[in-house]
Amino acid sequence: xxxxxxxxxxxxxxxxxxxxxxxxxxxxxxxxxxxxxxxxxxxxxxxxxxxxxxxxxxxxxxxxxxxxxxxxxxxxxxxxxxxxxxxxxxxxxxxxxxxxxxxxxxxxxxx
Amino acid sequence: xxxxxxxxxxxxxxxxxxxxxxxxxxxxxxxxxxxxxxxxxxxxxxxxxxxxxxxxxxxxxxxxxxxxxxxxxxxxxxxxxxxxxxxxxxxxxxxxxxxxxxxxxxxxxxxxxxxxxxxxxxxxxxxxxxx
Numbered sequence: 001x002x003x004x005x006x007x008x009x010x011x012x013x014x015x016x017x018x019x020x021x022x023x024x025x026x027x028x029x030x031x032x033x034x035x036x037x038x039x040x041x042x043x044x045x046x047x048x049x050x051x052x053x054x055x056x057x058x059x060x061x062x063x064x065x066x067x068x069x070x071x072x073x074x075x076x077x078x079x080x081x082x083x084x085x086x087x088x089x090x091x092x093x094x095x096x097x098x099x100x101x102x103x104x105x106x107x108x109x110x111x
Numbered sequence: 112x113x114x115x116x117x118x119x120x121x122x123x124x125x126x127x128x129x130x131x132x133x134x135x136x137x138x139x140x141x142x143x144x145x146x147x148x149x150x151x152x153x154x155x156x157x158x159x160x161x162x163x164x165x166x167x168x169x170x171x172x173x174x175x176x177x178x179x180x181x182x183x184x185x186x187x188x189x190x191x192x193x194x195x196x197x198x199x200x201x202x203x204x205x206x207x208x209x210x211x212x213x214x215x216x217x218x219x220x221x222x223x224x225x226x227x228x229x230x231x232x233x234x235x236x237x238x239x240x241x242x
Contacts, residue, residue: 056218
């Protein structure tokens with residue numbers, strides 16, 4: 001499991017989650033995003049197209065990050081959820097909290 | 112299969128992979144293993160380490176896997192004081208939606224076919240049926 005981070009030409013930070021987002025690695029994701037926020041980035045996409053599963057700790061860190069980013073006047077979008085992950089967001093009603101797109105490209109276009 | 116996992120949240124991912132990769136082929140569908148089992152086991156193990164053993168690396172959480180005809184039962188037991196699973200708030204309530212914690216058991220219940228706790232509340236049994 002690992003996280004990739006890149007910035008597109010318009011300054012949007014795209015974080016890729018490869019493998020899983022769970023209790024054991026959620027702090028790493030949180031720190032990467034908070035570091036970018038501290039450096040002045042305000043638009044974020046988390047790309048789950050290579051993510052196998054997310055546990056509730058992973059969901060919780062997304063909720064926490066969304067709040068922090070909004071407090072700084074920024075925006076977080078989620079992209080690339082497979083059918084199972086989409087179901088997870090729907091059953092926890094977190095699909096009402098996040099802007100979710102099928103691909104990172106769609107999320108970029110929406111900014 | 113039996114496994115003792117040190118009480119370290121960083122071990123959860125590896126422990127889940129060990130269990131998932133050692134299930135005999137055909138026990139569950141690949142999708143149920145890759146998503147339902149992995150997620151539910153990560154939840155249960157994470158909860159046991161965080162709340163049961165207090166992330167004390169000197170303590171362990173025990174996992175045991177029972178295989179039956181068309182059914183997998185996974186037991187996760189810690190040596191903590193247990194808890195009352197009936198006293199958890201609904202994480203989907205609007206007042207709770209923006210909380211960082213409190214979704215674990217809710218998620219488990221929706222991903223497996225049955226959830227049972229031992230009397231003390233420090234052990235959980237997850238049942239997944241073939242399909």
